[in-house]
Amino acid sequence: MTVEYVIRKAHLDDVKAMHGLLLHCxxxxxxxxxxxxxxYGHIRNFFVAEMPGGELAGCCALAPVWEDLxxxxxxxxxxxxxxxxxxxxxVQACLGECRELHLQKIFALTYQEGFFTRSGFEVVEKSILPQKIWADCVHCPKYPDCDETAVFLHLGEARTA
Ligand SMILES: CC(C)(COP(=O)(O)OP(=O)(O)OC[C@H]1O[C@@H](n2cnc3c(N)ncnc32)[C@H](O)[C@@H]1OP(=O)(O)O)[C@@H](O)C(=O)NCCC(=O)NCCS
Structure with missing residues (x-):
């Protein structure tokens, strides 16, 4: 079934709906x-999918981590x-913004590797993401026994479909 929605940058008044979507998951x-x-502090990183009535169907953030990551x-x-x-x-909206920012290497930590590999990401070892480990992972209660999968994309290799 097709559905109408627009992808746009998030506004501050989207935050409560984004918070609800994220909390549910x-x-x-x-x-x-x-x-x-x-x-509120990271609102500039977020895109949302908005349906015709104004309700949000989803959200996603692109967070710069390092000079090219x-x-x-x-x-x-x-x-x-x-x-x-x-x-x-x-995800495509985030990849478009990567091009504007000159970010060429993109990763995610996820339980949904199949979704990301459908968009051209490949599964990698987390050890190739030392900046993420230094900055965030060491503060995670699960560290060092992370059960998420790291997926990675070099933008030059992205699928356009
Ligand atoms: C993961 C998630 C964002 C996917 O959103 P979605 O709108 O259903 O995905 P799409 O419809 O755009 O799917 C794109 C493609 O990936 C496939 N796909 C979607 N979810 C998938 C999954 N969990 N595993 C494998 N493939 C998946 C779709 O079938 C589609 O394939 P196609 O190339 O044949 O068309 C959604 O399932 C979700 O919100 N999950 C809970 C939160 C979560 O896990 N987020 C990821 C955190 S990194």
């Missing part, structure tokens, strides 16, 4: 919860809107 252990103060994070599509291309559109 975080409670299922699918991603990290994000506090409201984090979302960025992370796709906080990706969620509403349960009842999945498998309609919205997740891919959100």
């Amino acid at each position: 975080a409670q299922k252990g699918l991603l990290l919860p994000r506090a409201l103060i984090y979302l 960025g992370e796709i994070c906080s990706l969620v599509v509403r349960d009842d809107m999945r498998r309609r291309g919205i997740g891919r559109s959100l």
